[in-house]
Amino acid sequence: MTRRVTIADIAAAAGVSKGAVSYALNGRPGVSETTRTKILAIAAEMGFVPNRAARSLSVSSAQAVGIALRRSARTLGIEPYFMELISGIEATLSAGSFGLTLQIVDTVEAELEVYRRWWAERRVDGVLMCDVGSDDRRLDFVADLGLPAVAVGGPVEGARLPAVWHDDAAPCREILEYLHALGHRRIARVAGFDHLLHTAIRDSAYADTAAALDLEAMETFHSDYTGEQGARITRRLLSSAKRPTAIIFDNDVMAVAGLGVAHELGIHVPHELSIVAWDDSPLCRLTHPALTSLTRDISAYGAQCAQALLSIIGAEPHEDRAFSVQCRPAQLSPRGSTAPARA
Amino acid sequence: MTRRVTIADIAAAAGVSKGAVSYALNGRPGVSETTRTKILAIAAEMGFVPNRAARSLSVSSAQAVGIALRRSARTLGIEPYFMELISGIEATLSAGSFGLTLQIVDTVEAELEVYRRWWAERRVDGVLMCDVGSDDRRLDFVADLGLPAVAVGGPVEGARLPAVWHDDAAPCREILEYLHALGHRRIARVAGFDHLLHTAIRDSAYADTAAALDLEAMETFHSDYTGEQGARITRRLLSSAKRPTAIIFDNDVMAVAGLGVAHELGIHVPHELSIVAWDDSPLCRLTHPALTSLTRDISAYGAQCAQALLSIIGAEPHEDRAFSVQCRPAQLSPRGSTAPARA
DNA sequence: AGGTCACGCTTAACCGGGTAAGTGACCCGA
C-alpha cells in the first residue's frame, strides 16, 4: 500500500509547481494547453484523486448533503417510501459527485442538533428535510442557521425555504369520486400522523369532497403508519354495526395490514370491502387481490428534491432556480381491491 | 449569520495560543487544569465545533464509514432488511460520532470504483460490504486497496477481511425438521440469488438435512428476491400435479407474494399449504395468516458489523479485536402459516 | 549555587489543495 499521490507528486513528476498542477486539473486558465495535457496525463497515470478534506478546507464545501430521518427503524424498514426516495436522491447526487450522509434520529431536538453539528463541522453543504409538519420548528431553525435546505413535502407557507411537493388534494378528490361512482356511501380513512403537513392537506381535501357528495359517512382515523395500528383500526371499523364498504389507507403498509384483517374476519375483498392505498410500492402488487393505489414516482421525486438542493447550494447551473417545485400529482391505479359496492 | 468560530478565535479570547487550545480541547497534557477549564468554558460559550475537513486533513481520518448497496431501488425499498441493517449500523456509528455515507450502485465495477474513490479521497475510513457472494471479487479488491472493510455475511474462507455472520445452516435444519414433524413430505424452497454466499450455505444445509429425513421431495428454485419472481415460482409450484404441502421462502417479500398466490388459487394456508419465511420483518405479521418465520435481530446485526469496522479502523478500544464475529443464529417463530400436513 | 527536570505554554511547521500576487519572457505598437 503506497502513499497517496498528491498534487506535489504530480508537480515533481511534471517538473512544474503545485500551482500549475492545480490550474491544469481544474481547467482554469494559467497554463498552456501543452502543459495541461502533460499534467493531466501524468495525473491519470499516477492515479491521482484529490483529497476531499484538503479541497473542502480550502474551498469550504463538503461536496455532500445530509438527510436525517426521524422515524423508528421498523417504520423505516417496512415503508418502501424512504428507500425509494433515498435511491432517487442518491442517483442525482452521485451524478453531481456529491456524497449522501445519512443519520437516523429519535427526536426533533436530536434532529436539530444534527443539523447544527453538520453545518458547524461543514460536513454537509445542505440538507433535505422529510416529513414536513404543519408547523415545523425545523424550517425556521435551518433558515436561521443559514444551512441550505429543501423541504421534501409542502407547500410551506411563508417559506424561507424552498419545497418540493405535489398536490395531495386532487388525488383525494379522485379517490373519493371513484369510490362514489362505484356506489360506496360509507367510506372510512386510516390516515397517517396527524401532525404531518400532507395529512392535514388530505384531511381537508377529503372533508371538502365528502361534503359535496351524498355520502352517508366519511370518517378519518389517525395512526402512526405502522401495520399494527392499521390493523387495529381496520379491525375496529370492520367489527362495527354499520361497517364501511370502502377504506382508504394513507400508506401501503397499513393497507396490506387492513387487507389481512379483512381476510381474518372473512370479509371478502373487493366484493364486501374495497381498499385503496396511497403510495404504490411493489407491496401493493404482492397481495391478493392486488391493491388499488395511488401511484407516484418516488425515485423521481427524490431526484427532484436533490436537484433543488444542489441548485440552491449553487453546484448546479441555476437557470431555473425556482423557489418551490411542484411535481406531478399521484395517479390512481385501479386494481383488484376495489369493486362496486353491494346493494 | 456570523463567521464560524475557529480555535484561533478561542485562542484570542482566552489569551493563549492555538496550540494550547487544541491541547485543551482534546484532553491532552500540555495545559494546566485551570487554563483547560477556562478554554473549555470559552469554547462552549462561543459554540465552537471543530471543522471536520481541517481535522481530517491533519489527522487523516474522515470520521465516516461508507456503504455501497448494489440492489435496485425497488428491491431496496421493499426489503425491510436493508433499512433495519442501516439503522443498526447508524446507531453504533453515531454513538462513536462517525458519519455514514451511502451510495447506491448498479454493477460490481461501479461498486469497486466507489470504493477506490472513497478511499483515495479519504472520504471514508472504512466500508461495510453487503451481499457477500461465494467468490467475491470485492474482498480481494478492498484488501489490496488497504481499505478497512468488514463483510456483512460470511464466513469468508481464507479471508483477508473480517466478517460478521451467523450460522445459516442450523436454522435450515430447524425449519426442515419442524416441517417434517408436522408431517410434510413434499417441501419446496424459493431461494434468493444463487451467487450469494448464504444462499449456497442454505442450499447445502437443506440438501444435507433432507437426505437424512424421509422426504418425498425437496426442491429449490433460485430467484431474485422480488415479489414478482416469488409469485411466479409459487404459481408454478402450486399448479403442478404433485404440489408441495409446504414452501420455504428465503425472504419475507417472496413469502408474502407466495401467500397472495395461494389465496389467488384458492389454496388455504395453512390447511393446504404451509409457508415459512426468512427474515422476520413486520411484514410477516401484516398478513393473514401471519407468517411463520425465522427471526433475527437485524438492527443488532448491523450494530455488530459497525462495531467490528470501528474496531479495525482503530477508533474503538480494541480489547476484543476478534477477526470474525459470529452472531446468534435466527430463531424459528411459528405463527399461523404453518400447520400439520393433511393426510 | 549549580545542575536537572517537569511543567505550561508558544512557535512553527505540517496536512493537501486553492488562488492572489508576483515574475520573467515574449510580442506588439508607437
Next chain:
DNA sequence: TCGGGTCACTTACCCGGTTAAGCGTGACCT
C-alpha cells in the same frame, strides 16, 4: 527602443486544526 500588455508559470500564503520542538520558569536535589 522603450512602455505596455499578455501569457505561462512560480511563489507564497490561505483554509483550520494537530503536534513536534523550543523555551522560560520554578521546584527539587546534591
